[in-house]
Amino acid sequence: xxxxxxxxxxxxxxxxxxxxxxxxxxxxxxxxxxxxxxxxxxxxxxxxxxxxxxxxxxxxxxxxxxxxxxxxxxxxxxxxxxxxxxxxxxxxxxxxxxxxxxxxxxxxxxxxxxxxxxxxxxxxxxxxxxxxxxxxxxxxxxxxxxxxxxxxxxxxxxxxxxxxxxxxxxxxxxxxxxxxxxxxxxxxxxxxxxxxxxxxxxxxxxxxxxxxxxxxxxxxxxxxxxxxxxxxxxxxxxxxxxxxxxxxxxxxxxxxxxxxxxxxxxxxxxxxxxxxxxxxxxxxxxxxxxxxxxxxxxxxxxxxxxxxxxxxxxxxxxxxxxxxxxxxxxxxxxxxxxxxxxxxxxxxxxxxxxx
Amino acid sequence: xxxxxxxxxxxxxxxxxxxxxxxxxxxxxxxxxxxxxxxxxxxxxxxxxxxxxxxxxxxxxxxxxxxxxxxxxxxxxxxxxxxxxxxxxxxxxxxxxxxxxxxxxxxxxxxxxxxxxxx
Numbered sequence: 001x002x003x004x005x006x007x008x009x010x011x012x013x014x015x016x017x018x019x020x021x022x023x024x025x026x027x028x029x030x031x032x033x034x035x036x037x038x039x040x041x042x043x044x045x046x047x048x049x050x051x052x053x054x055x056x057x058x059x060x061x062x063x064x065x066x067x068x069x070x071x072x073x074x075x076x077x078x079x080x081x082x083x084x085x086x087x088x089x090x091x092x093x094x095x096x097x098x099x100x101x102x103x104x105x106x107x108x109x110x111x112x113x114x115x116x117x118x119x120x121x122x123x124x125x126x127x128x129x130x131x132x133x134x135x136x137x138x139x140x141x142x143x144x145x146x147x148x149x150x151x152x153x154x155x156x157x158x159x160x161x162x163x164x165x166x167x168x169x170x171x172x173x174x175x176x177x178x179x180x181x182x183x184x185x186x187x188x189x190x191x192x193x194x195x196x197x198x199x200x201x202x203x204x205x206x207x208x209x210x211x212x213x214x215x216x217x218x219x220x221x222x223x224x225x226x227x228x229x230x231x232x233x234x235x236x237x238x239x240x241x242x243x244x245x246x247x248x249x250x251x252x253x254x255x256x257x258x259x260x261x262x263x264x265x266x267x268x269x270x271x272x273x274x275x276x277x278x279x280x281x282x283x284x285x286x287x288x289x290x291x292x293x294x295x296x297x298x299x300x301x302x303x304x305x306x307x308x309x310x311x312x313x314x315x316x317x318x319x320x321x322x323x324x325x326x327x328x329x330x331x332x333x334x335x336x337x338x339x340x341x342x343x344x345x346x347x348x349x350x351x352x353x354x355x
Numbered sequence: 356x357x358x359x360x361x362x363x364x365x366x367x368x369x370x371x372x373x374x375x376x377x378x379x380x381x382x383x384x385x386x387x388x389x390x391x392x393x394x395x396x397x398x399x400x401x402x403x404x405x406x407x408x409x410x411x412x413x414x415x416x417x418x419x420x421x422x423x424x425x426x427x428x429x430x431x432x433x434x435x436x437x438x439x440x441x442x443x444x445x446x447x448x449x450x451x452x453x454x455x456x457x458x459x460x461x462x463x464x465x466x467x468x469x470x471x472x473x474x
Contacts, residue, residue: 026362030369084382088395096382100374107370111363122362129434130363152410163416166423173430180437247381251374321473324419328471332426336459339433343448346440 029121033110041257042072048309055313082246087149090243094148099244099251102141105134106258113265114189116275116294128176128186131266135221138259139165142223145252146240157239160229160320167327168220174335175214178207179270181342192274198281204271206345209338211271213331215304218263220327222256224308226315227323260308261301268300418470429458 053060061068086092112127114120139162146158182203183191195202204211220227231239241252275297283290440447
């Protein structure tokens with residue numbers, strides 16, 4: 001009985017033309033990535049409110065559902081039924097297009113993220129370059145939103161945010177070059193497999209300064225506290241999305257959190273061995289829990305997301321000139337010097353590069 | 356080789372569609388639309404906006420943008436170099452050293468000129 005059903009389904013599948021099979025197959029896997037991603041975005045917002053709540057000796061959201069678990073769902077439903085106000089002076093097309101411009105790259109970057117050995121949608125060789133390109137696209141959403149709103153607050157927020165994102169992208173790019181030198185590949189799966197062998201083989205040790213630069217730049221790139229002058233409540237109200245409401249605002253929000261998860265995932269892939277178990281070499285590699293697997297990737301990613309929230313709860317907001325000084329006068333010199341040191345070490349075959 | 360990039364293309368398209376679908380669903384199907392002049396005025400802390408918001412802004416933003424282009428190009432050059440560094444060895448280091456050296460001199464000049472100051 002079951003076999004006939006499967007055979008019937010297979011015959012329908014084969015009846016489709018080849019291009020449609022490729023399209024549907026890919027769509028299936030994309031949905032498998034995207035749905036958990038959206039759910040985690042929703043629950044990162046809940047985790048943020050809850051964690052910051054506990055850090056400030058409050059209990060955070062606790063009314064909707066048991067312990068507030070349904071809070072993100074309630075928020076999403078509420079935002080869906082809210083009017084999108086389009087200001088009279090705004091450029092309507094760009095105003096509504098900006099959130100789309102900002103969420104599309106935040107989602108599409110996940111196409112090349114490896115979740116486990118071989119679990120990657122597009123196993124492309126230029127993965128890191130693709131990610132760098134897409135994270136740069138995010139700034140268009142911000143600047144288009146600020147310009148199209150035709151409000152002074154939005155305009156100033158967008159200008160600040162664009163200059164900040166662009167400055168930190170240089171430091172971030174230099175940090176990525178360091179990772180490339182250590183791994184010799186742009187493919188994220190290969191970067192992880194180069195870190196095989198246990199905790200001491202992870203790239204965090206030879207690339208320690210670059211790890212700090214990358215993570216802090218990641219926080220600045222996503223406009224998170226303590227670098228959130230783009231939406232500083234006390235200065236420019238909400239920055240570039242001050243005139244957005246309802247679902248248009250929610251899409252910006254989703255993009256921001258998807259980017260946070262992306263930066264956390266990339267940090268765990270590039271510096272902490274992604275899906276590799278920290279007990280590698282110590283325990284039997286066939287062990288389900290202590291061996292390599294997607295759960296290690298998720299745990300490391302969750303840890304870095306927690307770091308984002310922790311930073312927000314701990315630090316006061318930077319002043320804008322301090323942000324620019326940190327990006328240009330501290331991070332860029334540090335990374336350039338470290339790249340030189342690393343290049344010499346690679347050629348001299350010393351330290352972790354000795355083959 | 357190139358078919359590896361098909362899922363990437365589909366993913367980008369789906370990302371755009373998801374964004375569009377959310378805006379259309381939230382903004383035009385489920386949500387009410389009751390515009391009025393007060394609601395649709397740009398946010399200005401309750402004041403009437405008395406001039407266009409596309410105002411003049413500080414020239415330093417341009418400066419940052421120009422510097423960014425130079426350094427980002429630099430990164431684009433460094434990417435392939437970093438991958439093959441262990442094959443090209445000392446020659447690679449010297450060549451990139453000269454290239455980076457020129458850039459660093461420019462960077463020091465900017466720094467001394469105060470292009471990076473935001474007082």
